[in-house]
Amino acid sequence: MSISIPELLVNDGFILPGDQEKIHDFSERSGLSYVKIALNFGYISRKNYERSLINAGFTFAPIRNEAFDIEVLKKVELKFANDQVALPLRIENNKVVTLMSDPSNQFFIDFIKFTYDLEPEIIVANDLDITWLSHKLLGEKYVKASVFDLLKRDPKSSASTTFTNPQLIIIFVMIGIIAVGLVLSFKNTSIIINVIISTFFLIAIIFKLFLALVGSRFELHQAVTKAEVRDVMDDTLSIYTILLPVYKEDKLIKKLIWNLQSLDYPREKLDIKLLIEEDDDKTLKAVQNLDFPAVFEVIVVPFHMPKTKPKACNYGLHFSRGKYLTIYDAEDIPDTDQLKKVVALFEKLPSNYICIQSALNYFNRNENFLTRMFTLEYSYWFDYMLPGLDTLDIPIPLGGTSNHFKMDVLIELGAWDPFNVTEDADLGVRAYAKGYKVAIINSTTYEEANNDPINWIRQRSRWIKGYMQTYLVHMRNPVTLWKKIGWRGFLGFNFFIGATSATFLAYPLLLGIFISYLIFDFSTMHTLFPDWVLFMSIFNLMVGNILMIYINMMAVFKRRYFELILFAIANPVYWLMHSAAAYMGLYQLVVNPFYWEKTNHGLSKVNNPTNVIK
């Protein structure tokens, strides 16, 4: 069978002659094989490809359990195998048993002949199976680099050690002092603790209000205008990598393709990597069974602990080709012009701006109470707090997705910390500490708000645990941190990253005290709350709650989600859920710090129309 597969596909009518030329041109320019481009850049679906080859007499073999010879594998580089969608496995009967997705790929056949000095014996296989096997057999070097690179290069920034010895000493000494104090003088120690907590809360509330006001002041400011986006020339655009780390997201694959196809960016300049874990057959099958062309390339992340999203992203980074890089979750719906906006903004900003964070919000906001509260929170966080931090030049804890990086600097920074479960927040602070800056852009990515309370608590416990990890990592040497990021950054970091988890931990305790205060005799409480402390506590309770609720209202008012305004009043209940998550996160921080609490996506029953920006 000497027929060329590209010709076969044209003959079968699956690929147009015009597209054929485009694929060949692209292949020459990029070094990617024909089949890689055809299957991953939206030209043909895997089903049609398979159909065409089967009709031509090829058979697709199951290959996952094929025997392999390490000596044979040593002579092939993973990136090359990945680009060619082919893999030599062993030598048998004086031939190199070679897996190929496109059996007519002469370039790879020549490579086999030249490298092994033997003829290949081609086994035609599904491209995803070949990818799976290539990464499993050849990916060890890369996956180890993904896990240990940062630890080797900059161990002080790695969360592989949760508590350092000095930190443990400080924590236990403080617990000891408090215990002794409570035994010796319960009243005075309680008063001191009260004063510290009240002062801390007071400052945190005022700080957050100030940030929100600073942030809201720029609500009409457009970092990139529509005209500037229109002026972006497609020919001048650089390759843009999009990493899509997924785990058991089979239900979302179709939506994902729809969302990615809507992006206003030249298709050939998009380098989209769907990062699938080795054991995630569900998602792999879902991709395999797509009956329309995919617009992403699958990268299989070999098994290695810790099994976290940052590890997968670090792994994907080895195969990325872009000048810029961003991460989306599988269910994300970015504004269609987001990538162009980012490019335009990067060109406007000074070179030390290495990351641009888009706003995140939710498409299923009206689904239930939880999604409404989540929307309120995100609107406030991304529309007010982050722009506030940006304006005041305080380190920005990056959001989980839609943060756009300059690839070279991302690599220079050591990429994501695989041991940190909020790797994005950590990276934001690390970038800031190295003198780089993060900007905020007027573009939104719509996500799926968690609509299930248990799922929500699991997700939030990971976030809060990650904040605790990030705080512990960067506060290993507070003086060094202060020198690196300045007093403003230092205070901002403490009140934003540190205070977030601390306030959620303290909230139910304080609420308990307040309820006791209401139910029981005032005079008993009065001994623990001298006049000034009681005054401050009442101020915190009343003004703090009102202001935090009000800031949430402001944020949804700005987004014109008028129907959500009154839900802000339910925030005290919502904060209790945060507290539950905070305690779960704290427990996990101690017993299982690197465990990644998976958030289940695709639970929403709400349709998610693409957010087309005209």
Added chain:
Amino acid sequence: MKISKTQFLFILTLILGAYYLVIGVYLNHLGYYNQENIFYIEKTKIVFEGLGNRIKVMGLTSPLLPFYATFIFSIFNTCLAPVIASAVGTAILFYIIADALTKRINDDFYLYMLMILFFLHPGMLYAACSGKAIYLVLIFFFLFFFNLLKFYRSNTTFHVSLASMCLVILIFCDYKFIWLTLFFAPLVLAITVQSLNLGEKESIFRLFLSFNRPSLRRKLINKTFAIYVILFILPIASIICYKLLNLTHANDLNYFIESPYATWSVLVDKLNYDITATSANYQLPELSVMVSVRVICFCPLILLAVYLFRKSTYQVLTILTPFAFIEFLHIKYDKLFLNYEYYLIFLILSLLCLVFKAQAIKRQNILKIALLVIILVQLYTGYIFLSQSLITDEKSFITTLATHEVNTDQAESMEMAEVINNLPKDSHVLMDDAISYPVAAFTHDIQKLTLPYQYLFLSAIETPYYYDNYILIATAKNPFAGYTQLNNKYIPLIRIVNSGVNYKRVYETNNWILYQIVSTQ
């Protein structure tokens, strides 16, 4: 060396602050005090030096924010703290207005006019040098309307939320401003109708269209409700919380506005009205419903302000809202006179309109001449309104300022306080500061006094001989005698309870008698 505009304004503000301070301290030396600043002085002393339930005094003294403002300055001098606060506050008000003005108008003439008003207008001097809370009311009244007018232009959450926060502060400077929200209710609907994206220009037809199309109707309702919430929920929630605090700490939701222990105005306003209403000349010009006309006489500049905004319907409606507000106050509090601050807000409002619109007028020369004339007229009306005021504090301020004569209004309180100061160090005096706060304010050692904020006060009233050595009693001539238990009926009553204790008159003035408790057993 050339100084920037900001530096120039800052220097001007410092000069103005110093000018106010000199006048304020001078008046203070002449003996000018008013009920409000004396009240703050006494409460500040309790908070810093007292023994007892200070949390109640700290949290429930009303108006709350002016009271806290005097706190800050009490580190310099407790008695002068209110005056320092008002001088500094009014200077800050000048800076805020001047800054807004110079950012929008490139003509120094307007700044000079502003300076004339702030340096010479008797009302502004009253706000700055009397130690009253008017300066805070004016600052936040200005900022509230300033942000509201900005919101009309920008439609941003930032401005509407700032306006709301200013309204909250305004209410905590003077609770009566809560009624201002009432008149914004229809205005918000008008704003929403205006902001809908409709082809129709005429307001009434826009409203008609919005009500008759389901999608527009939903949008209108949602948006109107959202603006109501964003503008008013903060003041309403704050007031509800504050009332709850009053309930938990004083067993009365309205303690802060109705109790003479919490606020100075309950008795003073009442007395002012009673005295004037029953006086021989029977002058009651405010009985006229035409309070608005009085405002226009006081501040003709407001007419110019309305003229400047004549083409913007809801801006004009916004400017007219305070008129409805004071008319309402006049009806609601029919037994009270409108304080000078309610006239001064119109002066501030008209300045705000100038800030926004003066530059847009083509015939600048005519505007400037009109402005100059009006401001000169206003200096006169400002003086007349103060000197003819039916409120004692206002009248005595301008009299003291104009005549430079010693003011003896508080002489009696000082005299009695001096007697208490000279009592033996460990002696205790029972008094009720609902009416005797001026005496308490001038007393050096507040710990010498047994006052209602202390837990033992009620026991001391029942059995004064166990707790105190002296009792301060209001005489029958004291106009407030009916508002305290410690009046001329108290001694005969307490004598019945325990005949083994005698009470000896130690010192007596027109309104007060100090008794010494003498045990005969």
